[in-house]
Amino acid sequence: MNLNIVITGVGGQGNVLASRILAQAAVEAGYKVRTSEAIGMAQREGMVMSHVRMGECLYGAVIPDGKADVLLGFELAETIRGLPKLNKKGVVIANKSCVIPVSAALGISSYQRDKLTRYLQDHVNNLHLFDATALAAQAGTVKATNIVLLGALAALNLLPYTCADLLNVVLESVPSKFKDVNKRAFELGYRAMEV
Amino acid sequence: MKKLLMGNEAIAYGAVEAGVRVATAYPGTPSSEVFAALAAMAKENGIYAEWSINEKAALEVAAGAAYAGARAMVTMKQVGLNVAADPLMTLAYIGVKGGLVLVVADDPGPHSSQNEQDTRKFAQLAKLPVLDPAAPQEAKDMTVAAFDISEELGLPVILRPTTRTCHVCQDVELGEQKNTPEPPGFAKDSRWVIFPSLAFKRHRWLNKQQEAARNILESLPFNSSEYAEGDVGVVACGVAYNYVKEALGILGVEVSVLKIGTPYPLPEKLALKFLQRHRQVLVVEEQEPVVEDQLINLTWSNGLPLKLSGKRGGYIPREGELDVDKVLSALAKFIGTELPRKQENEVLPPMPLRTPVLCAGCPHRASFYAFKQAAGNDAIFTGDIGCYTLGNMPPLNAMDTCLCMGASITIASGLYRVEPERKIAAFLGDSTFFHTGIAGLVNAVHNKANITVVILDNRSTAMTGHQPHPGLEWTATGEPTNGLDITKIVKACGVEMVRVVDPYDLETAKQAAGEALDFNGPAVVIMRRECAALTRKRQALRQVDLETCVGCGMCIDELxxxxxxKQDGLPVITNTCTGCGVCSQICPTGAIREVR
Structure with a gap:
């Protein structure tokens, strides 16, 4: 088993936490793990991409182009930016919600939400597109968007560990006062894949 | 069970395992988490840990501890070593008693740095051994080994991880903590006092140590060779080893691989044996051709019939970071095999531009805006290293120069000599002020540079992860300490015009900026407001009253x-608002109000 997961989003969306949770669960399941994360200047509202690799024989942490099995997109446009990493048979689990960059408000570039959504629908065979931010808000805080997406990923049976294993690591990774809201977020994400 | 650790954390665990007693650092991406992890473990392990004011101070404090026989570690980013170069170059002559390890993180790409300098070159210049880890586990193991090597040779040793080791996580196997003896203390001896006559003697000793170092490194598991059939071989150093192994797997070819974990001094016996068995060798390494040049020397001095390529020969890029895809192309070209067909990616639709920007509510935004209003477009704003470098982004466009830590004041002083009539303001952060800003300010006052210095005092070293600095009341390990008063320091430097203002109060800030710019002589404005990312208690959030808003766009276009x-041409304030209220103050119709 070798599984490559790319996570894309915007600095501040909990990208690093999500990749650590996926990796920790893999370590607990006895796999070798590599992650690579964007830390530093990119955190300030910039584009971020995390790489998570788990399996038996691993070298570098950065996933080559076309070698990701799963693309977890925390933000609509950033999901598209991650597509070159995805294997043609790969699965995309993505958030419909957008984070509009300053450049769009300033008119330096444009954020064409409908075009981007259509592009994803036209170009990805294995697409699960839903409003994870809305589900996180329903769970109690939009900050749990990352956990909603982990719940959705867990529902697709792609990971080398169970949904309960992943949820356990989620709950160990968040402060105790946020356990309930994260549990709800995880379950809402999980259920979003059932329909 | 193995522990999931980031490379930087693994290095910290390695230092604890090796019995480090004193740890010092100045933050800088991608190195900062080494010390942060170490500081968190300091108390329980009896380690003294300090954020020093700059890398020179950090290295000297660590060296002092090593003089007294304690194991010491100092961490910094690659450009930090430039600041610490003065003590380093002579410390190599003097040597150490307790093991001294410098962790200097390189940033090929660069991701978060102002250059791509290669610390392995610095190690060669200083004639110090350097270890180059390929992954967090190796980084941990090398850290432990580095302390032993340092004590055996009596030399500081450099561990040089790159971003893809520092910020990579791996399942890491930890070792037993070593019981290191109590440090014997400082023994008075003329060996600690460098004089020209001693320098000559020690230089001879240092040169001799190069061979001793080579012999030690030769025997370490970090260098290894895997032989395959054929006369083609690949040499890989540091993280490049990962890319070579993965690329060879994708190509489905087997060639011999020499892995180099100690690029200087090069393990020559191992390398020579490898070169002798091959006719064509490709050297794969990031940044400078450090291993490649040493191998060329070895090939030449042994008269080997060998084609050796790498950066020289154009196979491996000289700039930026390597990855599997780049190495794959280089290997296919070198071996003369077909590249596997790449899947064709569709052309992406027009994508929004997303660059890092100052956070919502960042007080720096207000400071820049106030100064822009007061100074006009002709004024020159010199900048420095920190979050506020992002002030150069549109629409603020408020940074005209950025060179290195502390250079804002001194570059401004130089510009003033050529254009004494022009308004010039130098912007630097509070931590940068302590790092190398104070010396520049003293220089400006002494030499009567008529410039304005703006200290963006957000009570933190924010960009690198909110480390404390001497202006704050706590240390790296959370001990209370006396925070130094920047205002008093500025006055003691001889500045006669000093203003302290809250940048959120735009009118007062603008007025202070105007007075400082008009002042005849060096003036200082301290813009004091805690970093918005640290402020727990938020102010009243804002919203746009669309009845009153005339859609002039000032709030967006100016800030x-x-x-x-922007939605349907009108501004909308989202839930990332921190309630700083700066937009309310510039709105000409008063349409931005507190959320009730």
Whole structure:
């Protein structure tokens, strides 16, 4: 088993936490793990991409182009930016919600939400597109968007560990006062894949 | 069970395992988490840990501890070593008693740095051994080994991880903590006092140590060779080893691989044996051709019939970071095999531009805006290293120069000599002021540079992860300490015009900026407001009253705050608003109000 997961989003969306949770669960399941994360200047509202690799024989942490099995997109446009990493048979689990960059408000570039959504629908065979931010808000805080997406990923049976294993690591990774809201977020994400 | 650790954390665990007693650092991406992890473990392990004011101070404090026989570690980013170069070059002559390890993180790409300098070159210049880890586990193991090597040779040793080791996580196997003896203390001896006559003697000793170092490194598991059939071989150093192994797997070819974990001094016996068995060798390494040049020497001095390529020969890029895809192309070209067909990616639709920007509510935005209003477009704003470098982004466009830590004041002083009539303001952060800003300010006062210095005092070293600095009341390990008063320091430097203002109060800030710019002589404005990312208690959030808003766009076009987006041509304030209220103050119709 070798599984490559790319996570894309915007600095501040909990990208690093999500990749650590996926990796920790893999370590607990006895796999070798590599992650690579964007830390530093990119955190300030910039584009971020995390790489998570788990399996038996691993070298570098950065996933080559076309070698990701799963693309977890925390933000609509950033999901598209991650597509070159995805294997043609790969699965995309993505958030419909957008984070509009300053450049769009300033008119330096444009954020064409409908075009981007259509592009994803036209170009990805294995697409699960839903409003994870809305589900996180329903769970109690939009900050749990990352956990909603982990719940959705867990529902697709792609990971080398169970949904309960992943949820356990989620709950160990968040402060105790946020356990309930994260549990709800995880379950809402999980259920979003059932329909 | 193995522990999931980031490379930087693994290095910290390695230092604890090796019995480090004193740890010092100045933050800088990608190195900062080494010390942060170490500081968190300091108390329980009896380690003294300090954020020093700059890398020179950090290295000297660590060296002092090593003089007294304690194991010491100092961490910094690659450009930090430039600041610490003065003590380093002579410390190599003097040597150490307790093991001294410098962790200097390189940033090929660069991701978060102002250059791509290669610390392995610095190690060669200083004639010090350097270890180059390929992954967090190796980084941990090398850290432990580095302390032993340092004590055996009596030399400081450099561990040089790159971003893809520092910020990579791996399942890491930890070792037993070593019981290191109590440090014997400082023994008075003329060996600690460098004089020209001693320098000559020690230089001879240092040169001799190069061979001793080579012999030690030769025997370490970090260098290894894997032989395959054929006359083609690949040499890989540091993280490049990962890319070579993965690329060879994708190509489905087997060639011999020499892995180099200690690029200087090069393990020559191992390398020579490898070169002798091959006719064509490709050297794969990031940044400078450090291993490649040493191998060329070895090939030449042994008269080997060998084609050796790498950066020289154009196979391996000289700039930026390597990855599997780049190495794959280089290997296919070198071996003369077909590249596997790449899947064709569709052309992406027009994508929004997303660059890092100052956070919503960042007080720096207000400071820049106030100064722009007061100074006009002709004024020159010199900048420095920190979050506020992002002030150069549109729409603020408020940074005209950025060179290195502390250079804002001194570059401004130089510009003033050529254009004494022009308004010039130098912007630097509080931590940068302590790092190398004070010396520049003294220089400006002494030499009567008529410039304005703006200290963006957000009570933190924010960009690198909110480390404390001497202006704050706590240390790296959370001990209370006396915070130094920047205002008093500035006055003691001889500045006669000093203003302290809250940048959120735009009118007062603008007025202070104007007075400072008009002042005849060096003036200082301290813009004091805690970093918005640290402020727990938020102010009243804002919203746009669309009845009153005339859609002039000032709030968006002047400030570029990420909390304000445009919908149907009108501004909308999103939930990332921190309530700084700066947009309310510039709105000409008073349409931006507190959320009730």
């Amino acid at each position: 570029g705050c990420p909390a304000i987006i």
